[in-house]
Amino acid sequence: MNLVDLLEKYKKYANGDLTSACKLEVEDEVIKDFDFSKYDLNNSYFGGVQFCDCNFSNVYLSGSNFGGSSLIRCQFKNNELVKAEWDDTTISDTVISNLKSKRSSFMYGKYTNVKILGGIFEGCMFDFSSMDNVIFERCKISSTSFDGCTFSNVSFIDCLIETYKFDDVEGVFQ
16 A cells, blocks of 8 residues: 555544554655645654655644654644654754654654754653754753753753753753
């Protein structure tokens, strides 16, 4: 089944059509220039997928697992990630706006040239991630861990940071 057919079937199921029952699982694919904005990716699995120039604006991503995937020049705006597993992801040259994330894991990630604007991170884990040229601006970060991270040119601009952990962080951040 191609990606569009799978997404359409999953959309029907997510909207209550039990005759369309299916799982949204994609592994080891390359997806370029795709607009996901009209789809629900709740509880989806995209393992080891390379996304290039994709639009995820207004996509519900709670419960999603993007473990081992790469997201390059992608758009994220007004997304929600609750109990999501995005461990070992690589995100580069990407702007993320108005992300709400709660109890999600981003451990062992690699983030390069990323701007996170107006994000909310509550009870999240970025432990052992590498961040290079990353800006958190106007974010609310609470009960979130950055233990063991490596930072290079990481900025927290006008952020509210409460109950955080930065143990064993290498590098300088502002």
